[in-house]
Amino acid sequence: MDYARLLPVVLVSAVALVVVAAMPAKARLPQVVVLLVGGAVIGPDVLHLSAPADVELLADLGMGFLFLLAGYEIDPGIGRRPTGRLAARSWLTSGVIGLALVAALDSITPFTAWVPLTIALTTTALGVLVPILRDEGLSGTRLGQHAIANGAVGELLPIVGMALFLGTRGTVGALVALVLFAIGVVWLTLAHRRPTFRRLREVIKPLGDGTGQGEMRFTLLLLVALLAWATAMGFDAVLGAFLAGMVLRAWSPVDNQELERKLDTVGWGVFIPVFFVSSGMGLELDALVEHPWLPFAFAGMILVARATPALLWYRRELPVRGRVQLGLYTATTLPLLVALTEIAVDDGSMQAGTAACLVGGGVITVVVFPLLARYVGRETAGASDEGAPDPTGGTPTTPEPAGSPSAAPAAD
Structure with a gap:
């Protein structure tokens, strides 16, 4: 490894925190935006200080950890709850x-990236939404719970779509393999008679800190095993990493909060910062200059596709x-968009220029849409969810202040 080429990447990773x-x-930007911009500045199109190939292995591990954490945030039983089922119907409407x-855009500017672009328009950034909702004190409200459910579904189902349509298998073969793969994962995550791992807990606990770090070693083993399993079945590594997070949440033999902190x-x-900096270095900036309107068009398409179902359902x-706020939060996306475009460019289903403009549209969504949602929320302050019926059919919910135990983010 050329450490002189790695240094600018690590520098951007550190400086991004200071900038944020x-x-x-x-008005604080998500650090993902700063990392992407920093990567574009040090990349081949501007300062020529580094290139994606110089940090390929670290970036691949970063993408694996990103989706491991995304899967870890999702409750495997979300589909059995009313908010999860409503979010799934909303997502399917977004797909239509x-x-x-995409068909309308193709009639104006013909291109071949129908499948990845359609999937991209249905994504939501759960990892970006959770801290925003927590800061706004919305995690325990009806709005917050619906936003989190939409974020969870908006990460899970697009990843399934990527596995079906962007993998190395044909669509029919991918569907059969995915069903078999999903049966195994669902059994792992939802089985009622899982081992308690009491003895394994007793063995690992003394080795959890210092030079041992037993839980992290077993986590890495699980991550790499599911990555290998997914790629062996013809799926992209993103699916394996995401499902590794879901399995890890259910089967972890150690304390979840402590493990999450270490992850x-x-x-x-x-x-993960190396992955985003590498993605920024790989952006085709010439395409953004040549088609400056396209990122705004993509951002508008994401808004229409994701916000319209919120208004309807x-x-x-x-x-x-509240529905306007939900639509704006649901249309906030970027991390999954970055991974999706990289995969689509690698398999030839999307041009690099289109990918750069699509990522640019994602940047617009994370910068603008949460601010608009906050403004709409200020307009409705005082006429909020207090005393409103719980969408799950339980007792009325009252918004909890951010940071309170009951306001902690849940997957549903």
């Missing part, structure tokens, strides 16, 4: 709308302004 911390709290939008430390402290759950 220096921003006003209410997205396909119609964040390793993932976001080392590997949640009429009995939220008032009009």
Whole structure:
């Protein structure tokens, strides 16, 4: 490895935190945006200090950890709950709308990336939404719970779509393999008689800190095993990493909070920033200059595809302004978009220029849409969810202040 070429990448990773911390709290950008911009600056199109090939292995591990953490955040039983089923119907509607939008765009600017672009229009950034909802004190409200459910489904189902249509198998073969793969994973995550791992806990616990780090070693073993399993079945590594997170949540032989803290430390402290910086270095900036309107068009398409179902399906759950907020939060996407475009470019189903513009549209969504949702929320302050019926059919919910135990983010 050429450490002189690695140094700029690590420098951007560290400086990004300083840049984000220096921003006003209410207008603070997600660090993903800063990492992408920093990668574009040091990349081959600007300063020529580094290139994606120089950090390929670290970036691949970063993408693996990113989707491991995404899968870890999702409750495997989300589909059995009313909010999860409603989010799934909303996502399917987004798919239909997205396909119609892609067809309309193709009539104006012909291209061949129908499948990856349609999938991209249905994605949501759960990892970006959770801290935003927590900061806004919305995690325990009806709006927050629906936003989290839509975020979970907006990560899970697009990844399934990627496995079906962007893998190395044909669609029929991928569907059969995916069903078999899903049966195994669902059994692992939802089986009622799972081992308690009491003895394994007793063995690992003394080795959890210091030079042992037993739980992290077993986590890495699980991650690599499912990555190998997914790729052997013809799926992209993203699916294996995502499902590894879901399995890890259900089968972890150690304390989940402690493990999550360590996963964040390793993932976001080392590997994940390298993945985003590498993605920024790989962006075709010439395409953004040549078609400056296209990122805004993509952002608008994402908004229409993801926000329209919120306005349609949640009429009995939220008032009009609440549905507008939900639509804006649901249309916020970027991390999965970055991974999707990389996969699509690698397998030849999307041109690099289109990918750069699509990522640019994702940047617009994470910068603009949460701010618009916050503005709409201020307009409705005082007429909120207090005393409103719980969408799951339980007792009325009252918004909890951010940071309270009951306001902790859940998968549903």
